[in-house]
Amino acid sequence: MNIAKRKILGAASELFLEGGIAALSVRSIAKQAGVSTIGIYSHFKGKEGILDELYIQGFELFMQAIKFDQEKLTAKEILLKAIHGYFSMAQAHEGHYRLIFGENDSRYTPSDEAKATAERAFGKLVKITALLLPKDASLALKQKNALEIWAFVHGYVSLKHHAIASIFPETDWYVLAEDAFAMHIDAILAKYAGAAN
Amino acid sequence: MNIAKRKILGAASELFLEGGIAALSVRSIAKQAGVSTIGIYSHFKGKEGILDELYIQGFELFMQAIKFDQEKLTAKEILLKAIHGYFSMAQAHEGHYRLIFGENDSRYTPSDEAKATAERAFGKLVKITALLLPKDASLALKQKNALEIWAFVHGYVSLKHHAIASIFPETDWYVLAEDAFAMHIDAILAKYAGAAN
DNA sequence: TCTTTAATATAACAGTGTTATGTTCAATCG
DNA sequence: CGATTGAACATAACACTGTTATATTAAAGA
Numbered sequence: 001m002n003i004a005k006r007k008i009l010g011a012a013s014e015l016f017l018e019g020g021i022a023a024l025s026v027r028s029i030a031k032q033a034g035v036s037t038i039g040i041y042s043h044f045k046g047k048e049g050i051l052d053e054l055y056i057q058g059f060e061l062f063m064q065a066i067k068f069d070q071e072k073l074t075a076k077e078i079l080l081k082a083i084h085g086y087f088s089m090a091q092a093h094e095g096h097y098r099l100i101f102g103e104n105d106s107r108y109t110p111s112d113e114a115k116a117t118a119e120r121a122f123g124k125l126v127k128i129t130a131l132l133l134p135k136d137a138s139l140a141l142k143q144k145n146a147l148e149i150w151a152f153v154h155g156y157v158s159l160k161h162h163a164i165a166s167i168f169p170e171t172d173w174y175v176l177a178e179d180a181f182a183m184h185i186d187a188i189l190a191k192y193a194g195a196a197n
Numbered sequence: 198m199n200i201a202k203r204k205i206l207g208a209a210s211e212l213f214l215e216g217g218i219a220a221l222s223v224r225s226i227a228k229q230a231g232v233s234t235i236g237i238y239s240h241f242k243g244k245e246g247i248l249d250e251l252y253i254q255g256f257e258l259f260m261q262a263i264k265f266d267q268e269k270l271t272a273k274e275i276l277l278k279a280i281h282g283y284f285s286m287a288q289a290h291e292g293h294y295r296l297i298f299g300e301n302d303s304r305y306t307p308s309d310e311a312k313a314t315a316e317r318a319f320g321k322l323v324k325i326t327a328l329l330l331p332k333d334a335s336l337a338l339k340q341k342n343a344l345e346i347w348a349f350v351h352g353y354v355s356l357k358h359h360a361i362a363s364i365f366p367e368t369d370w371y372v373l374a375e376d377a378f379a380m381h382i383d384a385i386l387a388k389y390a391g392a393a394n
Numbered sequence: 395t396c397t398t399t400a401a402t403a404t405a406a407c408a409g410t411g412t413t414a415t416g417t418t419c420a421a422t423c424g
Numbered sequence: 425c426g427a428t429t430g431a432a433c434a435t436a437a438c439a440c441t442g443t444t445a446t447a448t449t450a451a452a453g454a
Binding site: 022098101102107109110115118119122143144147148150151152153154155156158159161162163164166167168176177180183184186187188191 | 219295298299304306307311312315316319340341344345347348349350351352353355356358359360361363364365373374377380381383384385388
C-alpha cells in the first residue's frame, strides 16, 4: 500500500477512534494526514471509500474476537468464550461496532468487497455455532443456528449502546446476559441431544 | 397543537416514510409543509425537535405493537403474539425502527422527554415478559428478563436490517426466528416452573 | 390606539461531500 | 536527450446541510 494511502487511513482511524463517525470529515482527515482534501479522492473513493476500510476493519475485529484455541474445551465452553470475546470487542471498539451495524451516517452503504468481508465473518460464526449441532446438519440449519446465537448476542450489545441502557446504570452487561446465553445454549444442546458433537 | 405545527410534523412524517432520515432536511420539510425554513425553529427546536417527535412516534408504535387483549391466552401465547406484533411493526415502519435504534445521523441524541417515552415502552415490555416469572419476582429480575427477550427479538430485527441479510434472500425472518423464541420461552418457563403465573 | 409579542421572510454563516480547473512532477517512449 | 503521458497535487468552486441574525409583518393585550 502507498505511503500516502497509509497516512490517510491512519489519520482516519485516529479521528474515528477519538470522536466516532461524527469526527470524520473529508477535510479533517486530509488535514490530519497532511494531504490536500483531493487526496482522499485520488487514493480512496471519497468518504465512502474511507468508511469501507473502517467497515472492513470492524469485521476483521469481529473475526479476531471469536478466534482462539479450541482444544480441550467443550462446545458450550467454546461458544461462551466466543460470545465473551464478541462482547469485549464491542465494548473496546464501540465506534467500529456502531459503524458495521448501520448506526452510521445513513448515507453510507458498504461496497461489495466490504459486504464480502461481513459474509466471511458470518462464515466463521457458522463454523463455531455448528459445534452445538449434529455433525451432519445441513448448511441451512447451521446458518439458522448461527443467526440465532448472533441475534441474541448482538441484541444485547445493541441495546447496551442504546439510550435505554441508562435504566441499568453501572451494570456489567455481560454478567447480566451470561445466564441467558448459557440457558439458551443448553436448550439447543438438549434439542439435538444424542447426535451432537 | 397549532395548525402550522401539525402541518410541519405531517410533512416531516411524509418525507420520512418515503425516503427515511436521508430525505429529512430542514428546507425540504419546510417546503413540503408550505412554510419558511425558520418555521422549523419557531415551532420546533430545529431538526433535533423534529427527530424527537418521530422518535416518540416510534416508541408509541412499539407500545401499540405489543398491546392487545390477553384474555384466554397462556403466558407463552401472549409472549409469542407480542413478539410477532413487534416484528410486524419493525417491518411496517422500518424508518421509525432505524431511527429509534440509533441507526440515525449520529448527531442526534434523544431529548429527556423522548428518553422517557422509551423507558415507558420498556415498562410495558417488563409487564408482559413478567408473565413468565413467579408473581413475587423482584423488579430487577423482571427487568433482566424483559431485556433478555427484547435483546433476542431486537437482535433478529437489527440483523434483518443489516447488509448481511442478503445471505438469506426471500426469507420470512419471523418464521426463521419463531422456533428459537418458543424454545427460549420454554426454557425460561422451565427454569421457574412451579411458581410461574 | 399604542405597545408588545409572536410569526414570518430574507439572507447570511460555517460546515459538509464532491468536482472542475490548473499546475507540478516523475516516468515512459520515440 | 527531449517530448509526451499520466498521476498526484493544490485551489477554488458548487450544491447542499443545520442554524441564526436581521428585518418585516400580523396579532393580541393594555
